[in-house]
Each structure stands twice: as C-alpha cells, then as structure tokens.
Amino acid sequence: MQIYADNAATTRMPGAVIDVMKECMENIYGNPSSLHSPGQRAAEVLAQARESVALMIGAEPKEIFFTSGGSESDNQAIRSAALAGKRKGKTHLISTAFEHHAVLHTLRKLEGEGFEVTLLPVYENGIVRAEDVRNALREDTALVSVMTANNEIGTIQPVKEIGAACREAGVVFHTDAVQAAGHIGLDVKEMNIDMLSLSAHKFGGPKGTGALYVRKGVPLLPLIEGGAQERGRRAGTENIPGIAGMAKAFSLSMERLEENRAYVSGLRDALIEKLSEIPHARVNGDRERRLPGNVNFCFEGVEGESLLLLLDADGIAASSGSACTSGSLDPSHVLLALGLPHEVAHGSLRLTLSAENTMEEVEYMAAKIKHAVRYLREISPVWEELEKGERKHVI
Ligand SMILES: *Cc1c(COP(=O)(O)O)cnc(C)c1O
Numbered sequence: 001m002q003i004y005a006d007n008a009a010t011t012r013m014p015g016a017v018i019d020v021m022k023e024c025m026e027n028i029y030g031n032p033s034s035l036h037s038p039g040q041r042a043a044e045v046l047a048q049a050r051e052s053v054a055l056m057i058g059a060e061p062k063e064i065f066f067t068s069g070g071s072e073s074d075n076q077a078i079r080s081a082a083l084a085g086k087r088k089g090k091t092h093l094i095s096t097a098f099e100h101h102a103v104l105h106t107l108r109k110l111e112g113e114g115f116e117v118t119l120l121p122v123y124e125n126g127i128v129r130a131e132d133v134r135n136a137l138r139e140d141t142a143l144v145s146v147m148t149a150n151n152e153i154g155t156i157q158p159v160k161e162i163g164a165a166c167r168e169a170g171v172v173f174h175t176d177a178v179q180a181a182g183h184i185g186l187d188v189k190e191m192n193i194d195m196l197s198l199s200a201h202k203f204g205g206p207k208g209t210g211a212l213y214v215r216k217g218v219p220l221l222p223l224i225e226g227g228a229q230e231r232g233r234r235a236g237t238e239n240i241p242g243i244a245g246m247a248k249a250f251s252l253s254m255e256r257l258e259e260n261r262a263y264v265s266g267l268r269d270a271l272i273e274k275l276s277e278i279p280h281a282r283v284n285g286d287r288e289r290r291l292p293g294n295v296n297f298c299f300e301g302v303e304g305e306s307l308l309l310l311l312d313a314d315g316i317a318a319s320s321g322s323a324c325t326s327g328s329l330d331p332s333h334v335l336l337a338l339g340l341p342h343e344v345a346h347g348s349l350r351l352t353l354s355a356e357n358t359m360e361e362v363e364y365m366a367a368k369i370k371h372a373v374r375y376l377r378e379i380s381p382v383w384e385e386l387e388k389g390e391r392k393h394v395i
C-alpha cells in the first residue's frame with residue numbers, strides 16, 4: 001500500500017492537467033513573442049491561461065505575472081515593495097514569525113541592506129491578530145506580508161482584516177497564498193490584497209510554475225532583467241506548458257472546491273480525533289481556522305524523523321514539517337513561533353490530505369501511527385525519564 005499524505009509539500013497532477021501540458025509540448029511550440037502563426041498560437045494559450053488564473057482570484061488578466069513558482073513570487077513581491085518604499089524614504093517592513101522561508105530569508109537579506117523588519121507573533125493557535133498589524137504600522141512602513149495559510153500547521157489568517165488595515169494606512173499588503181490557493185476561496189478585491197503569490201504544484205499543477213498578482217497601480221520591479229516578457233516585469237521566454245498546466249489545475253480545483261473541502265475536512269477531523277487518543281499528543285494550530293487537509297501533531301518523547309521513516313516503511317508518505325527544513329535537524333521555526341519548547345518542536349508529524357485519500361486510508365494511518373509512537377517511546381531514554389517522573393511532561 002502507498003498512501004500519499006504530503007500534499008502541502010507537493011501534489012500529484014491530475015491526468016487532465018498532464019493532457020493539457022502534453023498538447024502544449026507537442027503542438028504549441030512557438031515563442032509567444034514571435035509574430036508568425038506558431039508564435040501567435042502560443043501567445044493565445046498564454047493569454048487564455050492569464051485570463052483563467054485572474055478569474056480564479058477575482059483579478060484582471062493584466063494584474064497576473066507568471067513566475068517560476070512560489071519562491072520567486074515571494075522574492076519579487078517583497079523586494080519590489082521594499083525598493084519602491086525606499087524611494088519614498090520608507091524602510092520599515094512588517095511580517096510574521098512563521099512565514100515560509102521564501103519570505104523570511106528575503107526579509108533577512110533586506111535587513112542587511114538597511115531595512116528594519118518587525119515580525120509579529122502568531123500566538124499559541126498560530127493566528128496573527130489584525131490589531132497587531134494595525135498597531136505595528138508606522139509612517140515609514142513600506143510593506144506588510146502575511147501568509148494566507150501556513151504550510152506546516154495549516155492555520156488560516158484574517159487576511160481581509162489585515163488588508164483593510166493596510167489599505168487604510170496606504171501600505172502595500174502582500175500575502176503568500178501558496179497553500180491556500182485551490183483549497184479555500186480567494187478574492188483579491190474583497191480581501192484587500194495588493195500582491196499575492198501562487199505556486200502551481202501545490203494545487204495539482206506542475207513544479208516550477210507560479211504567478212504573482214499585483215493590483216493595478218502598485219509598482220512592480222523586475223528581479224530578472226532581459227526581454228520584455230510579462231510586460232517588462234519578468235524576463236525570459238514563457239513556460240507555456242507549465243503556465244497552461246497551472247491554469248488547468250487551478251480551474252479544476254476551484255470547480256471542486258466546495259465538494260473537496262467538505263470531503264477532505266471530514267477525513268482531517270477523523271484523523272485528528274483518532275490521533276488525539278494517543279497520550280501526551282497535541283494538535284498544533286487552531287482546530288477550526290485551518291486548511292481542509294492539514295493534520296499536525298506533536299508526540300512527546302518521539303522524534304519526528306524516526307516516526308517518518310517508520311511510516312514510510314508502512315507505505316505512508318508524511319512530513320515532519322516543511323520540506324525545506326526536514327533533512328536539517330533544526331526544530332521547526334513555525335512550531336517555535338507557537339511557543340513550543342525545542343524538544344517538542346523536534347517531534348512533529350504533518351499529514352496533509354487531498355481528495356484522493358479515503359477514510360480507509362485514514363484508519364490505516366491512525367493505526368500505524370499509534371503503533372509507531374508506542375514503539376518509539378518504548379526505546380526512547382527520554383520517554384523512560386518522563387515515565388519515571390525524572391523529567392516533566394510538557395504536553
Ligand atoms: C511551497 C511554498 C512556497 C514555495 O513555492 P515553490 O513553488 O515551491 O517555490 C512558498 N510559500 C509557501 C507557503 C509554500 O507552501
């Protein structure tokens with residue numbers, strides 16, 4: 001049996017998406033900047049994809065810029081807003097402690113370039129408070145960047161309220177919506193968003209393709225210089241199969257949004273309930289305001305990496321946090337931001353479900369996880385100390 005429960009790391013592409021991409025690779029080979037017919041056919045596919053992606057988030061086609069993925073979109077949005085701010089003497093940036101590294105590392109670089117960064121707390125439930133954003137805004141604030149949903153714990157942020165506070169103060173508001181897109185509804189106008197990052201491979205599209213929405217009137221500076229593609233904001237011949245695949249995957253997931261949300265959140269709740277039966281375990285992040293497929297647990301006395309390996313041997317593909325941090329032995333910066341102690345932040349398990357998972361799989365996973373946790377505790381010296389009372393339980 002192979003169960004894929006790591007959809008926050010990346011998703012499998014539906015056949016219909018692969019078909020669209022294959023058709024592009026075979027027949028839409030022209031360069032969209034060329035004036036001849038093959039070029040113009042590619043330009044037409046590009047225009048249609050732009051229109052389709054715009055429609056999914058309530059934007060205009062001219063407000064969509066295609067990129068190589070979520071990381072590039074985040075980098076460009078933040079650098080561009082910071083630089084545009086600096087030209088007006090604004091060098092203060094606001095974000096949160098649990099953003100994706102594509103945001104946090106960009107901010108850290110900018111700090112070294114003379115910007116001042118305020119990282120807001122996310123509290124124990126993993127949710128930023130709009131009033132904290134309001135209080136942190138200053139005369140010299142150039143940008144606020146708060147993710148729509150967190151990639152590790154799945155918590156959904158009050159984006160609309162944060163956007164309203166920024167709009168009132170005339171400060172650019174960017175949101176990394178990479179985890180949210182295709183899973184919860186997004187409307188850039190209603191949610192007061194100025195810039196929004198998307199990545200195709202998190203909603204059934206190909207890896208290496210993304211988009212950045214930039215509201216009309218908000219300046220966008222290029223990261224990559226060269227040709228005049230993407231209206232001069234992003235040079236490089238467009239990845240037509242990737243972009244067409246992204247548009248197809250996005251519209252497919254939006255068509256099934258409500259149906260999938262009801263089904264997947266049912267699986268999520270059943271899995272959370274079953275795993276909660278394990279003693280000294282806790283769910284990370286708010287129970288209600290979270291993505292439909294996200295299950296994130298800490299098991300005291302259990303190392304996340306060991307648990308992952310045991311589960312993999314049982315055919316279960318899960319994660320111990322963000323794919324970028326596993327492989328390193330650092331505790332998750334997201335769990336530390338929730339105020340969890342280091343030893344607990346090491347022991348997390350993230351299962352991210354999709355509409356392809358079944359209740360049978362949930363039952364299988366719960367049974368295997370219970371078994372693995374019991375086994376790892378039996379052989380753990382830390383657990384022995386906890387049991388003997390030589391060490392205090394923190395969960
Ligand atoms: C995956 C992810 C990214 C990076 O997207 P890529 O397309 O892999 O570069 C950025 N932000 C969040 C929240 C993500 O989950």
